[in-house]
Amino acid sequence: MDFKFSLGLFIGFIVAGASFIIGSSHCIGISILVLTVIWGFSFVNPKSPVRKYWWSVSSKLGIVSLSKVGVNDRYLTIYVGLRSVSVNQVDKICLKIRRKQLVSDWQPTRVEADESRYINFTRPDWLHKGEYEANLIAYTPYGFSRSEKFLVRVDT
Numbered sequence: 001m002d003f004k005f006s007l008g009l010f011i012g013f014i015v016a017g018a019s020f021i022i023g024s025s026h027c028i029g030i031s032i033l034v035l036t037v038i039w040g041f042s043f044v045n046p047k048s049p050v051r052k053y054w055w056s057v058s059s060k061l062g063i064v065s066l067s068k069v070g071v072n073d074r075y076l077t078i079y080v081g082l083r084s085v086s087v088n089q090v091d092k093i094c095l096k097i098r099r100k101q102l103v104s105d106w107q108p109t110r111v112e113a114d115e116s117r118y119i120n121f122t123r124p125d126w127l128h129k130g131e132y133e134a135n136l137i138a139y140t141p142y143g144f145s146r147s148e149k150f151l152v153r154v155d156t
Contacts, residue, residue, distance in 0.1 A: 061090070063081070078121070082114070084111040089108060097152065133150075
């Protein structure tokens with residue numbers, strides 16, 4: 001649910017409840033204001049568990065198609081597919097290896113349905129030969145979405 005919509009509905013409930021209290025029925029006005037408080041806690045409050053888990057970005061934006069990973073001396077190249085339920089603005093994509101994040105060359109893009117492309121990450125000095133568990137994190141203005149863990153194999 002869009003934050004602007006839930007905030008607008010919250011303000012509308014306040015106006016309706018106050019109108020009923022001032023006007024015709026105090027009982028209806030108080031019940032509308034009680035529902036307004038519940039709505040505000042559930043959908044407007046930034047720390048709300050409903051917004052955090054049910055309407056989170058991870059339920060709207062999925063990261064798929066991580067089957068191709070290429071590594072050379074300068075770059076890590078990963079084939080990424082983004083699948084969006086609604087229109088999402090993806091500001092940046094990071095690769096997380098060993099609790100460290102590598103920022104990609106991603107330009108902010110609106111993802112409307114499916115978006116897939118190769119993304120380059122500058123290879124850090126500490127990434128030596130071996131296999132590493134990694135995951136991608138896509139950041140949006142409303143939060144972030146993580147991919148499932150996958151293996152990055154460095155041969156050189």
